[in-house]
Amino acid sequence: MIRKIKPHTLDKLTLVDKCTNAYLVATKRLNNKYYIDAFAGTGKCFLCSRVRCSINNDEKCRNCGRGKFIDGSCLRVLKIKNNFDKYFFIDLINSNVNLLKKYVNDDEEIDANLKEKIEYIKGDSNKVLKKICDKLKDEKYIGCLAFLDPEGPELYWETIRYLSEIPKIDLLILYAYEMSLVRLTGEYKEKLDKFYGGEEWREIYMKGSSAQKRTNNLLNFYIDNLKKLGFMVAEKRITRKMRGGHALYHLIGASKNRAGFNIFQGVLNDKELDGQKKLPI
16 A cells, blocks of 8 residues: 655655665675665655545545655665665565565666665565574675664564674664554553563653653663664654644664764754755755
8 A cells, every 4th residue: 555644754764865875875895785674665655745635546635636656765765876785675565565566667767787686575574674684694794774664563672683683784763652652552562562672661651750751761761772782873853843843753773883873873963854944855
């Protein structure tokens, strides 16, 4: 199914583009570079600013008559000037994988040789990533950038721990607490146990004296656990301005090396997406 997105999601994709491009420039000398999109989707998104939008036969929003299809993360990374040596595109839904293949193969902007470097995998990302980790963790002189963009609690902490075993791994993680995870703190705690890697988050959540403090405490808990795995961490709050600047989610950059951290820090710590100037699209 085509994802329907709002402008703040386009902000996220633009940040990922900038991080990825800077990563490729910085890692030119590595023998092999791998890219992982663990929640790949169909390759295309429908951009509309309406709260409720649906696509009509003319590929416009039925409510406002506007909107447009844009490239998702997989197609965007394939159009960056510099290239990876191997791409892993993973999705749980078979129809998503098939549609992604079609969009990639039909896109004349993507070099034909580059299309041969893609491995499409249908499956649970947590299981697939463990297998990829087993292949890559003993390889020398490689770089690996993983974009982990779950819609909710689908990304298990155990998976992050496995990925941390790859020596030169860099992670871009969407932390969607305000968008989806907060809804699970009541009746679906066991799902968050897998996301946070245990039940410790429950006590941290209960200690918060307000919704904002609970949000901040859990974000800090997640980041601290990344640091315990040996990552240096940068983080960017992405907001929807019509909600008074409240955070919708956070994009986290985690790196095992100083150069990778500096890239994430440089891109994520500017203030272009928090009400200052807009990033160029």
